[in-house]
Amino acid sequence: xxxxxxxxKYMSKIADLHYSIAVLSWDKEVYLPKDGAAxxxxxxxxxxxxxxxxxxxxxxxxxxxALQKDKTLSFKERRNVELTLKDYEKATKFEESFVIKKSKxxxxxxxxxxxxxxxxxxxxxxESLDKLVVIKKEESDRYAFGNHPYDSLLDLYEPAMTVxxxxxxxxDVKQQLHPLIQHIKHADQIENDFxxxxxxxxxxxEYGLKILRKMGYDFDKGRQDISAHPFxxxxxxxxxxxxxRVKSNDFPMMLWxxxxxxxxxxxxxxxxxxxxxxxxxxxxxxxxxxSQSRLWENNVGRSKxxxxxxxxxxxxxxxxxxxxxxxxxxYKAINRIESNLIRTESDExxxxxHVLIRYEIERDLLAGNITTNELKENWNDRYEQYLGVRPxxxxxxxxxxxxxxxxSFGYFPTYSLGSFYAAQFYDQxxxxxxxxxxxxxxxxxxQLLTWLRDSIHQYGHQFEADEICEKIxxxxxxxxxxxxxxxxxxxxxxxx
Amino acid sequence: xxxxxxxxKYMSKIADLHYSIAVLSWDKEVYLPKDGAAxxxxxxxxxxxxxxxxxxxxxxxxxxxALQKDKTLSFKERRNVELTLKDYEKATKFEESFVIKKSKxxxxxxxxxxxxxxxxxxxxxxESLDKLVVIKKEESDRYAFGNHPYDSLLDLYEPAMTVxxxxxxxxDVKQQLHPLIQHIKHADQIENDFxxxxxxxxxxxEYGLKILRKMGYDFDKGRQDISAHPFxxxxxxxxxxxxxRVKSNDFPMMLWxxxxxxxxxxxxxxxxxxxxxxxxxxxxxxxxxxSQSRLWENNVGRSKxxxxxxxxxxxxxxxxxxxxxxxxxxYKAINRIESNLIRTESDExxxxxHVLIRYEIERDLLAGNITTNELKENWNDRYEQYLGVRPxxxxxxxxxxxxxxxxSFGYFPTYSLGSFYAAQFYDQxxxxxxxxxxxxxxxxxxQLLTWLRDSIHQYGHQFEADEICEKIxxxxxxxxxxxxxxxxxxxxxxxx
Numbered sequence: 001x002x003x004x005x006x007x008x009k010y011m012s013k014i015a016d017l018h019y020s021i022a023v024l025s026w027d028k029e030v031y032l033p034k035d036g037a038a039x040x041x042x043x044x045x046x047x048x049x050x051x052x053x054x055x056x057x058x059x060x061x062x063x064x065x066a067l068q069k070d071k072t073l074s075f076k077e078r079r080n081v082e083l084t085l086k087d088y089e090k091a092t093k094f095e096e097s098f099v100i101k102k103s104k105x106x107x108x109x110x111x112x113x114x115x116x117x118x119x120x121x122x123x124x125x126x127e128s129l130d131k132l133v134v135i136k137k138e139e140s141d142r143y144a145f146g147n148h149p150y151d152s153l154l155d156l157y158e159p160a161m162t163v164x165x166x167x168x169x170x171x172d173v174k175q176q177l178h179p180l181i182q183h184i185k186h187a188d189q190i191e192n193d194f195x196x197x198x199x200x201x202x203x204x205x206e207y208g209l210k211i212l213r214k215m216g217y218d219f220d221k222g223r224q225d226i227s228a229h230p231f232x233x234x235x236x237x238x239x240x241x242x243x244x245r246v247k248s249n250d251f252p253m254m255l256w257x258x259x260x261x262x263x264x265x266x267x268x269x270x271x272x273x274x275x276x277x278x279x280x281x282x283x284x285x286x287x288x289x290x291s292q293s294r295l296w297e298n299n300v301g302r303s304k305x306x307x308x309x310x311x312x313x314x315x316x317x318x319x320x321x322x323x324x325x326x327x328x329x330x331y332k333a334i335n336r337i338e339s340n341l342i343r344t345e346s347d348e349x350x351x352x353x354h355v356l357i358r359y360e361i362e363r364d365l366l367a368g369n370i371t372t373n374e375l376k377e378n379w380n381d382r383y384e385q386y387l388g389v390r391p392x393x394x395x396x397x398x399x400x401x402x403x404x405x406x407x408s409f410g411y412f413p414t415y416s417l418g419s420f421y422a423a424q425f426y427d428q429x430x431x432x433x434x435x436x437x438x439x440x441x442x443x444x445x446x447q448l449l450t451w452l453r454d455s456i457h458q459y460g461h462q463f464e465a466d467e468i469c470e471k472i473x474x475x476x477x478x479x480x481x482x483x484x485x486x487x488x489x490x491x492x493x494x495x496x
Numbered sequence: 497x498x499x500x501x502x503x504x505k506y507m508s509k510i511a512d513l514h515y516s517i518a519v520l521s522w523d524k525e526v527y528l529p530k531d532g533a534a535x536x537x538x539x540x541x542x543x544x545x546x547x548x549x550x551x552x553x554x555x556x557x558x559x560x561x562a563l564q565k566d567k568t569l570s571f572k573e574r575r576n577v578e579l580t581l582k583d584y585e586k587a588t589k590f591e592e593s594f595v596i597k598k599s600k601x602x603x604x605x606x607x608x609x610x611x612x613x614x615x616x617x618x619x620x621x622x623e624s625l626d627k628l629v630v631i632k633k634e635e636s637d638r639y640a641f642g643n644h645p646y647d648s649l650l651d652l653y654e655p656a657m658t659v660x661x662x663x664x665x666x667x668d669v670k671q672q673l674h675p676l677i678q679h680i681k682h683a684d685q686i687e688n689d690f691x692x693x694x695x696x697x698x699x700x701x702e703y704g705l706k707i708l709r710k711m712g713y714d715f716d717k718g719r720q721d722i723s724a725h726p727f728x729x730x731x732x733x734x735x736x737x738x739x740x741r742v743k744s745n746d747f748p749m750m751l752w753x754x755x756x757x758x759x760x761x762x763x764x765x766x767x768x769x770x771x772x773x774x775x776x777x778x779x780x781x782x783x784x785x786x787s788q789s790r791l792w793e794n795n796v797g798r799s800k801x802x803x804x805x806x807x808x809x810x811x812x813x814x815x816x817x818x819x820x821x822x823x824x825x826x827y828k829a830i831n832r833i834e835s836n837l838i839r840t841e842s843d844e845x846x847x848x849x850h851v852l853i854r855y856e857i858e859r860d861l862l863a864g865n866i867t868t869n870e871l872k873e874n875w876n877d878r879y880e881q882y883l884g885v886r887p888x889x890x891x892x893x894x895x896x897x898x899x900x901x902x903x904s905f906g907y908f909p910t911y912s913l914g915s916f917y918a919a920q921f922y923d924q925x926x927x928x929x930x931x932x933x934x935x936x937x938x939x940x941x942x943q944l945l946t947w948l949r950d951s952i953h954q955y956g957h958q959f960e961a962d963e964i965c966e967k968i969x970x971x972x973x974x975x976x977x978x979x980x981x982x983x984x985x986x987x988x989x990x991x992x
Contacts, residue, residue: 016542017543019535019539020516023520024519032735033735035735036732036734039731039735040731043512043516043519043731046513046516047512047513220529220531221529221530221531223527235536238531238534239528239529239531239536
């Protein structure tokens with residue numbers, strides 16, 4: 001392999017494997033019969049092994065190094081080569097024995113997490129987690145990215161993100177968002193029971209499909225199915241699938257999961273097909289992906305403008321349940337916020353304190369400032385401090401997330417980054433398209449989607465998150481947009 | 497790789513690729529969004545290429561040859577090694593340029609077949625088919641199996657089958673089955689309109705699932721979905737999937753496709769899990785597979801005994817349509833036979849003349865006794881001769897099947913072989929289990945399934961079709977059982 005086109009062909013072959021794994025995994029979540037699980041895992045493992053083998057070939061690394069020196073490459077081509085080399089170096093950094101040690105530790109930790117939840121006992125989890133943390137520290141040392149031991153792990157999910165940058169963001173969260181949730185003490189002043197009446201599941205499903213179509217999700221290039229936990233997956237920009245779940249007494253869950261996953265899917269459907277298999281054909285980061293889903297879910301999907309168009313239609317579709325509910329009552333209900341113990345059940349404001357807690361714990365754990373022994377008390381104390389609630393048991397406390405059991409340290413911050421980027425992008429979109437709110441009020445989000453496609457999607461991973469943020473908005477990530485957004489919305493909803 | 501267990505591991509890896517391809521292909525038929533097709537084909541091609549590359553490695557061939565000399569292998573192990581070597585030799589027989597030439601010709605022929613159907617003009621297809629036949633002849637010459645040029649191609653689908661054996665079978669078809677269809681001239685004396693009333697599609701679907709479950713199809717190890725053409729596919733014996741299609745005015749199509757695919761699926765679910773990826777874990781041949789589907793579809797699924805149990809239940813489920821139809825009337829309707837032009841719409845008796853025609857044409861074509869120029873007239877003449885009908889246009893004539901456009905010569909005979917094996921096996925089962933008909937009359941097919949599992953499924957491909965037939969019934973394939981079965985049934989139905 002010597003030329004860029006050979007590189008592209010080779011990457012396309014590896015992508016074929018990765019996307020095939022994605023098909024196998026999608027099927028596993030939505031349609032796999034009970035007894036098929038073991039062989040399916042084996043098939044995925046074989047394909048993953050083959051993809052890894054192709055990607056970590058010595059000859060590939062050498063030829064990439066040669067290609068990097070090619071002066072005739074365009075900006076995009078050079079960027080692809082650089083990012084591929086970065087991934088190559090990560091992938092080849094660890095000898096097989098370390099990879100096996102880590103994967104064994106993860107498997108053990110995951111099973112002890114399951115057991116700990118079953119027996120509602122953190123201590124069962126703590127011991128194997130402690131061993132995994134040692135391995136993650138070694139991993140971080142050897143990646144040796146950034147100045148803080150946590151930086152290397154952050155970089156796995158959010159390239160170029162560092163503790164230094166996150167400190168700024170999360171200190172703003174504490175200083176600027178905390179006063180806001182202090183204002184809103186009595187969530188129960190807002191009634192939302194009517195959202196949890198019985199809604200026919202087939203009608204919910206049909207409604208969800210309509211909402212997706214209206215957003216611009218292209219059903220010629222994707223489909224929606226049911227799974228236990230909603231997710232988006234892609235087999236190419238021309239086949240991007242979403243899932244949702246439907247419960248008769250939880251219409252909001254179905255609805256906003258459709259909009260959220262729809263936002264992810266619009267990003268994937270907007271990536272350039274011609275860049276299949278290359279960084280320039282892939283999403284930038286988890287945080288950037290989450291910015292797309294959160295923008296649609298919250299900035300659009302919980303706005304007055306959006307429901308100005310959609311609410312009358314919803315009332316028609318669900319006359320029995322919503323016919324007598326005023327717009328104002330509905331709008332407040334869907335923006336009701338309340339402190340609680342469970343991250344995944346949290347609202348768009350309190351959510352960031354759930355993330356903050358996890359961020360601080362991960363950061364301190366990696367730096368060696370706390371030990372796994374202290375985690376539970378630490379967790380509970382921080383919940384009391386930031387959210388004013390204290391878990392009564394470990395399942396609704398420190399055992400609630402799967403992430404650590406998988407060794408995924410550095411993942412949580414991307415959730416918050418997503419919302420903050422979303423607010424910043426949405427601000428900019430509103431300023432670039434002065435008539436945007438009017439358009440949305442009339443059920444038209446086409447220009448917004450075009451703006452997202454032009455500003456973000458079309459580039460794939462040609463820029464890092466902060467770079468593209470700077471390119472679009474004139475500055476890197478800041479919390480002001482989110483603070484303004486939240487203050488404006490919740491002072492209106494809660495009338496303070 | 498030196499030991500049998502290394503061989504097994506290597507085969508398991510290749511199987512992981514093949515089963516992954518099967519998942520991708522299943523999804524393509526049932527759920528793929530419109531625009532996803534091109535990348536899906538590319539992904540399948542990449543995985544196929546990798547499987548081929550692994551399987552045709554020189555080192556693999558050499559080590560297989562060494563393993564073949566290992567005196568400590570069991571019968572099953574030796575058999576696996578032999579069959580794998582046979583496949584290896586086939587797979588390595590052709591240099592890349594031939595493979596590419598053939599695949600280009602197939603692609604061209606397939607597109608000209610589509611165009612020919614669109615324009616209802618055989619001549620569009622004839623020219624590219626002619627080129628493909630030349631390539632198939634070359635393929636046959638180089639495989640060099642058997643005494644007749646057609647033998648090598650037969651062996652691809654029905655290992656060890658030859659023209660010599662087929663001549664015996666099909667001359668019996670002509671001599672013994674032809675008089676039978678001559679007896680039955682006036683199909684319209686049997687009324688069957690009531691089968692084609694409107695049946696609610698959801699109720700049909702539920703009924704089909706019940707029928708599958710009752711046969712012993714295990715939904716923990718499979719599922720049913722909808723596709724344009726019903727098929728069975730397997731991702732391991734623990735995940736064997738079937739599809740059907742449902743039209744409101746064609747209840748029989750849905751019903752017998754469920755039973756037919758269910759028969760295929762029971763075979764796959766019955767293969768030994770421990771032999772994953774090995775010949776001993778795979779079906780014997782297409783004909784043998786078809787024997788399982790046809791046995792359930794016809795010998796069981798169109799029998800008096802079967803409907804003795806199921807018909808009252810069907811009448812309950814579809815009271816409006818079937819409540820007033822007597823058992824006798826129903827039984828005759830589902831066994832009504834009639835000469836027609838289209839193979840896939842043919843009944844279980846005339847079907848074999850459709851196959852006979854294709855067999856004779858393929859045989860003569862490969863032997864050079866007819867040319868593609870003569871095919872259309874030849875086809876039409878044979879239809880008139882054997883079935884008493886003459887196509888009025890090419891679409892209902894020689895353009896009706898996809899097989900030749902894919903270069904699949906040698907495939908058609910397996911359809912008939914399936915029915916003939918089925919009759920022979922069913923005869924034997926009835927003699928081994930004297931109470932079988934009583935059991936089926938009471939809705940119990942468990943012992944039949946156990947018999948099939950014990951006699952056939954458990955062995956995988958340890959024996960060839962004729963060998964296992966001999967092992968079970970004491971003789972190789974013969975037509976007597978089918979002739980008896982057909983004569984008994986149709987003399988009863990048509991009262992002659």
